[in-house]
Amino acid sequence: MDNPELETRFADVFNNLMLHKPLIYHMTNMVAISGQAHLALAIGASPVMSLYPGEAAELVAVSDSLLVNIGTPTREGIEAMFVAAREARELGRPALIDPVGYGATNMRTDLVERLLDTKAFGLIKGNGAEISLLGGEGAQVRGVDSADSPRAALAVKTVSRKYNCIAVATGPIDYVSDGRDVFALESGHEWLSLISGSGCYVGTIIAACMAVTEPLVAALASLALMGFVAEVAVKKSYGPGSFHCNLFDALFACVRNPSSIVFPKWQKLDL
């Protein structure tokens, strides 16, 4: 899809991140939490992380967007997520849910469905397997990893329609749907799957962008950015460790100079 207008919009999104420095309230897992905080800062946003029910409503009120990631659930954290989701709905705050490990255990499946019942979320972002299962398509989930997601392209549209929000399925090919169209992007590098938390990082970038633009553009811009920076970072890296560092450095540089980004091209699928 050759669309210079869309690329200008992506660049505007990153410029606005630097300008507005939105506060992103992360309710996230103990694996990726510090990386997500560092990443938010690198892209010009401000992170606040908390899983405490007693301050969840107040934090939603002062934040520019909410990210709920169920990766390492705890009793208290779950209670806080429901408080935050209801407050975000009440206040109309942009909110994203990352259903980490949906389908891996009955508990996660049930939790995600109950959170979605709050109707707080303008965007669902999962890996291909999580979104395929949410959309009623078959997929294999092992722990929190996506083992197989051949039907993610179809599922993303189903999920978007079912939950009346933007749906995003990540993987070697990323898919995004607004319930009408399905967009696909092949970019990035397989080493992203060697960084535990790379999907969570995508969540942070999208949630930050949702504070400054509509959810569809936020998703398309964020995934194109991630794809491009992964391709840049891998050229300077020896393995997952240096790749992780170079990825953050490339994100830092790109959001400060969006005209340096060669955005990989989204394709509109005929589905």
Ligand SMILES: Nc1ncnc2c1ncn2[C@@H]1O[C@H](COP(=O)(O)OP(=O)(O)O)[C@@H](O)[C@H]1O
């Ligand atoms: N084989 C791959 N090639 C290129 N990019 C990939 C590959 N696998 C995952 N990605 C990218 O890594 C990021 C995280 O996606 P994914 O691994 O599906 O999430 P999760 O970590 O939640 O399982 C996304 O930006 C996705 O595009």
Ligand SMILES: Cc1ncsc1CCOP(=O)(O)O
């Ligand atoms: C390994 C792990 N276990 C529970 S949450 C988590 C991190 C998952 O991060 P991602 O799905 O973004 O790779």
